Structures are given as C-alpha cells and as structure tokens.
Amino acid sequence: MFAQKLINSSSRSQNSLPLLYPLRNFSLWSMKKDPDLEAALSRTRRWIVKNQIKNMILRCPDQAASVKYLQKKFRTLDLQVKEEESVKDMQEPFYVERLAKLLMMSTNQRINVVKLNELRRNLRFPDDYIIRILPRYPNMFRLVNHTGRKSSMEIELLSWNPDFAVSAVEASALERGxxxxxxxxxxxxxxxxxxxxxxxxxxxxxxxxxxxxxxxxxxxxxxxxxxxxxxxxxxxxxxxxxxxxxxxxxxxxxxxxxxxxxxxxxxxxxxxxxxxxxxxxxxxxxxxxxxxxxxxxxxxxxxxxxx
Structure with missing residues (x-):
C-alpha cells in the first residue's frame, strides 16, 4: 500500500521536480542537423502525443473508458492495445536487469525514486515497477529512506550480478572478437x-x-x-x-x-x-x-x- 502511494505521489511530482539545470542557464548549442535522426526524433514526439490518449484511458476507473466517452474527444479510436500489457509481462526479466544495471553504474548503488520516475518510460519500466519488481526480488533491491520524506526515497542494489556488468560496447566487441x-x-x-x-x-x-x-x-x-x-x-x-x-x-x-x-x-x-x-x-x-x-x-x- 505504501509503495502504491509512493508511485502515485511520484507521478504527481514529476512535473513539479525543480530542474537542476534551468533552461535559461543551460548553455547548449545543437549539432548540424541530421535529417534522418531529426525524423526519428519527430516520430517519437508524435508517439508521445498519442500515448497521452492511452494514459487518459488508464486514469479512468478500472482502466476502462467507453468508446462514446472517448469519441467526444476523438473521431475514431481502436482500443485493441492489450498486446502492450502482454509484452510488459513477458519483459519482467529485462526490467530487473535494466534496473540492476542502472544501480550498478551509480556511485553508491542507490538512485532517488522521484528522479528515476522521470525516466521510467524512456527506460521501459512499467508504471508499477516498484510494486511489480521490488517485492519479487528482495535479495536484489530494497527501498531505503534516511530522512522520512517521500522525496528522499531511494532504490538500493543489494547484490552485484557480474553477468549484468557487460556494456553494449563490450557485448558488441565480444560478438566481433x-x-x-x-x-x-x-x-x-x-x-x-x-x-x-x-x-x-x-x-x-x-x-x-x-x-x-x-x-x-x-x-x-x-x-x-x-x-x-x-x-x-x-x-x-x-x-x-x-x-x-x-x-x-x-x-x-x-x-x-x-x-x-x-x-x-x-x-x-x-x-x-x-x-x-x-x-x-x-x-x-x-x-x-x-x-x-x-x-x-x-x-x-x-x-x-x-x-
């Protein structure tokens, strides 16, 4: 129950988390534009807009909404998106490995939950990754909080897996010899x-x-x-x-x-x-x-x- 409240609280606080690098002070110039890569970025930005529709459905009671309700906002909508949840269920071992890898790269094998929630979709974590993953792997992960504040909650790695400590660069090199x-x-x-x-x-x-x-x-x-x-x-x-x-x-x-x-x-x-x-x-x-x-x-x- 506490973990679920933490997820909800973290989700609400994502947009309010202060930037460590305010854009007005974030000196950044872009590279010469690459048309192909700009097209790739544009495609993912369009998906984000479409994903908002899915999230609207997920926020409804029992994660269900009538077609009539949705048609008030959109002319046509096919709601056959159960395949995504099926893929997420099958990918649990990859969630575990990905979370472990992230913690293994951190300086003290701990990462703040609120910060991590900002990237959870980009890192392919399900919204309920805390209650989906952590309780099933108590020998690998745990929640820690040294201040008592929800914003200070961290996920800590408890065991180091050498099989995970292989980067994409190293894996590619092994394949190529x-x-x-x-x-x-x-x-x-x-x-x-x-x-x-x-x-x-x-x-x-x-x-x-x-x-x-x-x-x-x-x-x-x-x-x-x-x-x-x-x-x-x-x-x-x-x-x-x-x-x-x-x-x-x-x-x-x-x-x-x-x-x-x-x-x-x-x-x-x-x-x-x-x-x-x-x-x-x-x-x-x-x-x-x-x-x-x-x-x-x-x-x-x-x-x-x-x-």
Whole structure:
C-alpha cells in the first residue's frame, strides 16, 4: 500500500521536480542537423502525443473508458492495445536487469525514486515497477529512506550480478572478437573530427560498471568512462535517446560533469545532439530507423498506426 502511494505521489511530482539545470542557464548549442535522426526524433514526439490518449484511458476507473466517452474527444479510436500489457509481462526479466544495471553504474548503488520516475518510460519500466519488481526480488533491491520524506526515497542494489556488468560496447566487441571500442558515424569530409575520434578511441575502453574512484577528474581516462556511461545509459532506453536536462538530474548519482552538453558535443561521431535538448545514440540507428527494435517499440508502433 505504501509503495502504491509512493508511485502515485511520484507521478504527481514529476512535473513539479525543480530542474537542476534551468533552461535559461543551460548553455547548449545543437549539432548540424541530421535529417534522418531529426525524423526519428519527430516520430517519437508524435508517439508521445498519442500515448497521452492511452494514459487518459488508464486514469479512468478500472482502466476502462467507453468508446462514446472517448469519441467526444476523438473521431475514431481502436482500443485493441492489450498486446502492450502482454509484452510488459513477458519483459519482467529485462526490467530487473535494466534496473540492476542502472544501480550498478551509480556511485553508491542507490538512485532517488522521484528522479528515476522521470525516466521510467524512456527506460521501459512499467508504471508499477516498484510494486511489480521490488517485492519479487528482495535479495536484489530494497527501498531505503534516511530522512522520512517521500522525496528522499531511494532504490538500493543489494547484490552485484557480474553477468549484468557487460556494456553494449563490450557485448558488441565480444560478438566481433575484438577489443571494446566505440563506433563512429561521421561524413568522410569531417577529417579533423575523424582524427579526434581515432585519438580518443585509441585510449583503452573503461567500462561504466568499473568504480571510478581510481580515475582522476579531467583526464582522458575519466572522459572515456563518462562517454561510455552515457553510451550505456542510452543503450538501455527505448529509443536510444534521452533528454539532456533530465540526464543532468543524475549528476550526483552517476558522477556526470557539470558541462555535460560540452562533453556530448565533443563526440559528434558517437552522439547526436538536437536543438530540443535531446541526445541520441548514433550507432543505434540506420538512417532514421532503429537497428534493433525492442518488442515494446514494435507494439507502440502498432498503437501509433491504430491512432
């Protein structure tokens, strides 16, 4: 019961959580526009609008609404969206792994619930992930609160799983039988950018699951780890993208630099930064399409077609 109240409270407080990086002080310039990646971002923004309709249904008693009620607002609507819930049920092991990975990358294996709720849909967590996951895995996760305030509630990792401590970069390298390294997507005419990328890539890869306490701030090794951490975070998301402002909320938990936007813009071959304060993982896309689609993306695409 308390966990359910926490979810409801957290959901209400998402829009009221103060930004750690107010937009008026958030110095950010976008990269040269990539038409394909901008099209991908536009497509996901359209889905967000459509998803609001689904959320309206979920807010109704018993998560049901009459067609007549909905037709007052929309001319046509096919309500056959049960497939999404079925996919969510099947993906529980992935929720567990994703949550564990996120906590394993944090500095003290704890993350604030209110902050995490801001990203839960982007990270593919169901709205009820706290009461769906935590009680079933008491040896892995627990809720902690050292102040008594709901806003201070944190999820803590209790056991480290070495099988989860493999990043997307490392997994790709294992498949190809080579050392872990980043891939680069840049026009061949960007000679200087390619040279900087090769120089950066020559530095040994530092896993985001390795403790950063032994690394010195401002060194290339620390930058390598931070780039790897952001790469891994984006790899865990549904559309391989994230709001830079919301990512900045986790500065303390993930050890991110103050000028995160500057770091992202230094690596245009790895990240694409749009003018809507969004960073996208370039190696996850082939043109405007994701190379690998999560089953939930497929279902949401069907939902978009129905709309």
């Amino acid at each position: 080579c050392s872990p390294c980043f891939s680069c997507s840049l026009p061949s005419s960007w000679v200087q950018s390619w040279e900087r990328f090769h120089e950066f890539n020559a530095i040994p890869y530092v896993s985001p699951y390795v403790c950063a306490s032994g690394l010195v701030e401002g060194t290339m090794e620390m930058e390598k780890r931070t780039v790897g951490l952001v790469h891994e975070l984006l790899s865990l998301t549904l559309w391989k993208k994230m709001s830079i402002v919301k990512l900045g909320h986790f500065k303390k938990e993930l050890g991110l630099p103050d000028k995160l936007n500057v770091l992202l813009l230094k690596h245009p071959g790895i990240f694409y930064v749009s003018n809507i304060y969004t960073v996208l993982l370039k190696d996850a896309y082939n043109g405007s399409e994701l190379k690998e689609m999560d089953p939930l993306v497929v279902v949401k695409g069907k939902f978009g077609e129905l709309m």
